[in-house]
Amino acid sequence: MLDDRKLAVLRAIVEDYVSTNEPVGSKALVDRHNLGVSPATIRNDMAALEEQGYITQPHTSAGRVPTDKGYRLFVDRLSQIKPLSGAERRAIETFLAGAVDLDEIVMRTVRLLAQLTRQVAVVQYPSLTRSSVRHVEIVPLAERRVMLVLITNTGRVEQRVVDLPEAIGDDRIANLRAVLNACLDGCGLSQVPETVADIPERLPPEDRPVAATILSVLLETLVERHEEKIVFGGTANLAAADLSIGLRDVLEALEEQVVLIRLLGETGGLSELTVRIGSENPYSGLRGTSIVAAGYGSGDRELARLGVLGPTRMDYPVTMGAVRAVARYVGQILAGS
């Protein structure tokens, strides 16, 4: 149904269209790629490809443009991920290595990805549910007010102010802190709810109301909110690339945390690439854009995801290479800190 030459034609169309941003015709194709056949033959192949929905013409008698389905086939079967150059790898390494805390790692990763791919970069903070507790701190602020600070093994720090039902002395706080840390240290955050249930029993009865308040805030912090914190950058690149659809819709989508998270998609294997092309992605305002995403993590555990968003007409092999490489390096950095 699709013989080798037709596939080669499709590949050539995608490549040419990506690089020129103009519908590509049969003559231009045989000129730029040595396919060894005449334009007329190519035209027949193109007719077949169009018949099956891989390419389309904007109007009669213009060249052909790949459809989402065409890009999909290209990504799945016709292209190879392009590895980064040595210089680029080194640049990544030194750039990321300079970061001193998680915030900065994430921020730098966004810049890096945006610069490398010349597209919009999206990076998710290491997911809370997939991290574990490194330390819990209770800091007295006033007589009946403390700050609860939660530090995870991935370097995330969550803080919340807690109003207590009664005044409580420093020694009792110290005790509470000790018990909390004894129970929770190293505990996966998803197991915190169960683990926490035992804690009141270990405390003197008079501390239990206070502990209950603190624990409920702790659980709230873990579950309710912040669950996924996500950051993007490089929107200037969008303005340059002319989207088929309005730039406005895209910017709106980017500012919706929820949409953004869904965009990165569910986890595949670690640093396995997910590509969502045009209409494949779950938000209608983003027809005309594609997402290339990968998970990152330390060891064999996926902590969160990152990726880029750009026009459907993007250079997939290069973009995929960059995303994969950055995901790996970020994983390494996180493991090392």
Added chain:
Amino acid sequence: MLDDRKLAVLRAIVEDYVSTNEPVGSKALVDRHNLGVSPATIRNDMAALEEQGYITQPHTSAGRVPTDKGYRLFVDRLSQIKPLSGAERRAIETFLAGAVDLDEIVMRTVRLLAQLTRQVAVVQYPSLTRSSVRHVEIVPLAERRVMLVLITNTGRVEQRVVDLPEAIGDDRIANLRAVLNACLDGCGLSQVPETVADIPERLPPEDRPVAATILSVLLETLVERHEEKIVFGGTANLAAADLSIGLRDVLEALEEQVVLIRLLGETGGLSELTVRIGSENPYSGLRGTSIVAAGYGSGDRELARLGVLGPTRMDYPVTMGAVRAVARYVGQILAGS
């Protein structure tokens, strides 16, 4: 030189141009505002205004458009800041009150400002140098590694991982922590460097190398980096408003922290409004945009600044009202938490 009627004409031109986005002619002016004179008279006035550089015509025989100088005069002398409606005030209050920590306050403020003004909102985190220490925490992570956590009175939490020159036991850490807090608690961050100088003397000699390491990281955290953390949002509004110049330049400017900070400008009085119009602002990529900014803080101390950025052709009275109101509310919220 500029009699009352000419000023009225300028005001009318600004108002009409802002609302219609089209050059405004003499006839349209007398129709929409009852100026009590004929178009011909207005034309004379317009000629005078143009002569002095307050308005200009895009081409011969089109209407007039205000120049930056014209907007400036309008803002300074011809307009009154428009207060928000009661409903808007209440909306602000409830929206901001729902925030649980500083990150969320800032994030919500950005959204709020963007929504209220339909422009790009820019909010600076409470400046470190203008805050004071509420608590310093040293958390042991490994034998020779601790995490230093600094909590300010404005709710900012800075953390840094510190590699120590030697292993150190929990008791010695506790002592260190106690001394640190005793010295630094309530200390203005700008005074920290001097205060910290005394600390090694108060410690047993064997702890001094470790303390020195930790203190140097602490100082680094305060000075070097992060100094000003800044966040923006609402870029989708930019895409709708058609800038005279490329949207790309504006997005690029927004992603440059340094530019962004300079944009908000130096402090005036607390919640005193700063308006930078078009060519007045310090970055050439932002010709065609104006910035309306204000300081916010708790009590009488300005902690940082916030504002919006939009096309020069913006509704200044409304925008200024919104920025001022939001700045005040944010100040209140910070004071209360």
Added chain:
DNA sequence: ACTTGGCACTCGGGAACACAGAGTGCCAGA
């Protein structure tokens, strides 16, 4: 059964042109 050259056809986009409409500047008169 493919491939190829030839050919007529289609359609978008740019150039040339005319035209209406909005707006101006200026002048003479109230």
Added chain:
DNA sequence: TCTGGCACTCTGTGTTCCCGAGTGCCAAGT
């Protein structure tokens, strides 16, 4: 000092026209 009148100057829009790129189809060649 204001006003009505008038001639003038543009821009933007619509129309028409034509070129060229690209197509689909067909008949002939391998």
